[in-house]
Amino acid sequence: MNGRAGVQSVVLLLIGGALIRTAWTGTYVRYVKPGLQWYLIAAGAVLVAVAAVNLARLFAPAARGDHEHGHADDDGHGHGTGRFEPSWLIVAPALALLLVAPPALGSYAASHGGTALGSAATSDFPPLPDGDPVRVSLLEYASRAVFDKGRTLQQRTVVMSGFIVVDGDRRYLTRMIITCCAADARPVKIGLTGAVPPGTAADTWLEVTGTYTAQTDADPVDGEPIPYLTVTTAHPIPTPQRPYES
Structure with missing residues (x-):
């Protein structure tokens, strides 16, 4: 799976999930006017759908390639490279947004x-x-x-x-x-x-x-x-x- 494309898709998924969660639980009124609830739910659903489609496309070719040509991270001697993709660090704040709702302004x-x-x-x-x-x-x-x-x-x-x-x-x-x-x-x-x-x-x-x-x-x-x-x-x-x- 392409690392950066995967990160982008996961971030989209987390942000979309955060939008749906805050709108559904009512905490969205800490950030926007009450009348925008269903707009937030719709926007979150679109982001989740786009992320799901992207992830499906990324994983499907990777799965076929593993069977036909060996694991993509293999170094040619039967060992994985163990390389860490730094762009995955951006997932942390998106995950925090999903799990922790910031308070209203005070x-x-x-x-x-x-x-x-x-x-x-x-x-x-x-x-x-x-x-x-x-x-x-x-x-x-x-x-x-x-x-x-x-x-x-x-x-x-x-x-x-x-x-x-x-x-x-x-x-x-x-x-x-x-x-x-x-x-x-x-x-x-x-x-x-x-x-x-x-x-x-x-x-x-x-x-x-x-x-x-x-x-x-x-x-x-x-x-x-x-x-x-x-x-x-x-x-x-x-x-x-x-x-x-x-």
Whole structure:
């Protein structure tokens, strides 16, 4: 069997299997938007099919050649050459991708990225739905707090969830916003004041309930405003199945 062609086929097989596995188990939402599940399964199936056809073609002639002309790696004296093809080393990361699913982006990526709030600028905000507390996304709260000066948040109680980014003694509730996939992810950060659990570590997921405050910070990465929330209650939650907002 041709070594490099075999490596390429095995890598295709592993990558296709990884795509199918991550899409089927739901972990694909760590990397792309939820609506892309069946596209990933279809793409993975195509890669697996191509790899299977290539491997079948590579092994079939090799098997016939062994019967007719002796083993391909024989040195002519009845001994194999024992030569190792270095290109097989590329299979290792592809195999790791199949077996180990990388986590969703967290506090490290968020702390090195400027807030995405600037891309959501608008001045048209309808009233929040009736009933308190009302669940809102971090992007919605931040947009209303900054661009509407908190007008539609006054006298209301909101609840939202995100992971913690630590900056000195400050704690930011954060979610990553994606347009297509994790490669274009940018954070939205909400500063927390009030009843914030002391010593909350980075990447801890919290569900917080609170009220609007006019306090803001400037994001050190891009200078965009970071609004604050006065927390009344907060408790840890598991990482949600869909960690990103869009």
